[in-house]
Amino acid sequence: xxxxxxxxxxxxxxxxxxxxxxxxxxxxxxxxxxxxxxxxxxxxxxxxxxxxxxxxxxxxxxxxxxxxxxxxxxxxxxxxxxxxxxxxxxxxxxxxxxxxxxxxxxxxxxxxxxxxxxxxxxxxxxxxxxxxxxxxxxxxxxxxxxxxxxxxxxxxxxxxxxxxxxxxxxxxxxxxxxxxxxxxxxxxxxxxxxxxxxxxxxxxxxxxxxxxxxxxxxxxxxxxx
Amino acid sequence: xxxxxxxxxxxxxxxxxxxxxxxxxxxxxxxxxxxxxxxxxxxxxxxxxxxxxxxxxxxxxxxxxxxxxxxxxxxxxxxxxxxxxxxxxxxxxxxxxxxxxxxxxxxxxxxxxxxxxxxxx
Ligand SMILES: Nc1nc2c(ncn2[C@@H]2O[C@H](COP(=O)(O)OP(=O)(O)OP(=O)(O)O)[C@@H](O)[C@H]2O)c(=O)[nH]1
Ligand SMILES: [Mg+2]
Ligand SMILES: [Zn+2]
Numbered sequence: 001x002x003x004x005x006x007x008x009x010x011x012x013x014x015x016x017x018x019x020x021x022x023x024x025x026x027x028x029x030x031x032x033x034x035x036x037x038x039x040x041x042x043x044x045x046x047x048x049x050x051x052x053x054x055x056x057x058x059x060x061x062x063x064x065x066x067x068x069x070x071x072x073x074x075x076x077x078x079x080x081x082x083x084x085x086x087x088x089x090x091x092x093x094x095x096x097x098x099x100x101x102x103x104x105x106x107x108x109x110x111x112x113x114x115x116x117x118x119x120x121x122x123x124x125x126x127x128x129x130x131x132x133x134x135x136x137x138x139x140x141x142x143x144x145x146x147x148x149x150x151x152x153x154x155x156x157x158x159x160x161x162x163x164x165x166x167x168x169x170x171x172x173x174x175x176x177x178x179x180x181x182x183x184x185x186x187x188x189x190x191x192x193x194x195x196x197x198x199x200x201x202x203x204x205x206x207x208x209x210x211x212x213x214x215x216x217x218x219x220x221x222x223x224x225x
Numbered sequence: 226x227x228x229x230x231x232x233x234x235x236x237x238x239x240x241x242x243x244x245x246x247x248x249x250x251x252x253x254x255x256x257x258x259x260x261x262x263x264x265x266x267x268x269x270x271x272x273x274x275x276x277x278x279x280x281x282x283x284x285x286x287x288x289x290x291x292x293x294x295x296x297x298x299x300x301x302x303x304x305x306x307x308x309x310x311x312x313x314x315x316x317x318x319x320x321x322x323x324x325x326x327x328x329x330x331x332x333x334x335x336x337x338x339x340x341x342x343x344x345x346x
Contacts, residue, residue: 008335013234013235013238133227159262162310162325191311191313194322
């Protein structure tokens with residue numbers, strides 16, 4: 001007897017990750033910590049940007065920590081640790097993105113007191129595709145676009161730029177040398193995500209870092225209300 | 226390339242839904258895939274055949290329904306679908322809109338199944 005029929009299901013394929021991310025976000029909210037997920041193509045300057053940021057938020061009397069994902073090495077974690085804040089590495093072993101489960105597992109093993117933190121940064125794996133689909137429980141997803149990689153990147157990776165909350169043009173000290181077309185890059189960002197906040201920085205010269213830190217602090221404070 | 230990992234998640238929840246319903250054989254798995262889900266259809270179809278091997282879903286076919294992005298335009302007070310995902314402007318009046326109402330779906334919607342015995346006998 002062969003009896004075909006339709007079984008209705010309606011389940012999100014990423015439901016496990018989404019549910020865990022919601023739980024993480026609830027934990028972060030309860031602890032009063034603002035969580036930032038940094039994404040970009042490989043080498044756009046996440047670690048350099050974060051190193052600068054960590055040093056400066058400490059000077060402002062804010063407590064922070066960072067979790068950094070890397071395919072194979074702990075180089076980035078060693079660089080970030082120089083800032084003096086707690087840093088932990090997630091070696092993804094070839095996995096091209098971080099998932100909420102990895103964040104939960106590492107927080108567990110780390111034993112970090114979230115309540116003592118103001119800001120918690122996650123450096124995602126350098127990849128503009130896969131990390132877009134995975135909510136990590138962050139409050140802010142920040143996509144970095146270096147001036148050397150082409151103004152049309154947002155049009156090539158619209159899903160990531162659409163999913164992010166803020167775009168940061170990095171390596172601005174090189175803008176003139178590579179004839180970075182700010183207007184074209186801005187138009188590309190606005191085309192795939194109308195109204196997105198755009199900031200410009202250089203981790204080398206410190207250009208724009210003050211504005212970024214002010215923006216972040218203001219977000220953190222309004223988020224605490 | 227995260228489509229293989231997505232395919233494994235899909236196979237896991239589809240198998241679970243099937244066995245919860247006491248289903249013995251699945252012919253078709255139906256998925257809704259939004260243009261903003263960040264998943265490449267061809268890669269997912271390819272990965273699916275790898276992911277089903279040795280599971281309850283072995284031999285089944287994945288059917289993907291493409292879901293375009295739909296945005297709400299506050300000027301027109303209308304929801305319209307977009308052709309692509311590179312320009313989030315209202316097709317009627319050209320006003321940009323970040324108010325997305327559809328297009329992030331990555332959802333298992335149904336299974337076409339066969340029971341060896343009709344469930345009611
Ligand atoms: N001139 C200049 N170079 C920069 C700047 N920021 C980063 N770099 C350089 O760009 C290269 C990559 O920087 P990283 O900070 O390691 O980039 P990343 O995004 O963390 O790289 P992955 O983690 O491997 O994806 C390094 O050689 C940095 O020195 C900047 O603001 N100006
Ligand atoms: Mg890095
Ligand atoms: Zn309109």
